[in-house]
Amino acid sequence: MIAIRLSNLLRRDRSIVTLGIVVIIALSWGCIILMETAMDTGTIDMVMPRPTPWSLSYAFMIFIMWVVMMAAMMIPSAAPMIITHAQMCRRRSRAKDPIGPAGLFALAYLAVWGVFSLAATFAQWGLYRASYLSPMMSINDKYIGGAILILAGVFQWTPLKQSCLNRCRAPIGFFMTEWRDGAFGAFAMGVKHGAYCLGCCWALMAILFVTGVMNLLWVAVLAVLVLVEKIIPYGERIGFTSGFVLVGVGVWMISL
8 A cells, every 4th residue: 555655656746847847848948949039030139139248237148048048958858867856755755745855956957057057158258259259149260169069079088078977877876876865965966966967068068159059950959969868778879979070070160
């Protein structure tokens, strides 16, 4: 009887957490599509006015744009970890409601990517001040763009990349070694998982400066690549192989 009740609770927890993840992903992608459509139709100033030079309010809007993009791109690949956290919270902590701790775990994960978004905003601001940023928010210098692609490709082969990726691909292994009880523990684990995820994917996210920060196609391509690396069998090999493509494209760009 107890086993049946626990099984029912686990299924309920999984359904609620999955629904929450789907809602976050849908809202994030909806915002991205709205902003990209506004740029294509020339109505971007109604959504995100572009002053010259940048102002603090505009920089804040760029920061929010990055946060939304990171949520849309990274939450799908983090979904197995978030769902597993809720299930293990129910089993190990005997929590009456593991949904709250799972939410804290996801919030902490996004907070790490919020720090990256802040750094990306400052980098974009610096590129603008140096006249290296096009109106479509992409780098207009082929040498800098090519160098970023080469760096991202080489990083795909590094031990740091592989180590962080392995931790992102193994939810059970992560929680078996990193488990902390309580709300603070959930937040701490979310930060640590976010740090591993950032260590795995920061170079891929930097590619957005080359393709265009609001290029919906490339946002989707990179999101799928991250998902493939973390979720599917042998995904790490696909990520490793993508390094050759990125280096090749980077060299080609510089040689044009």
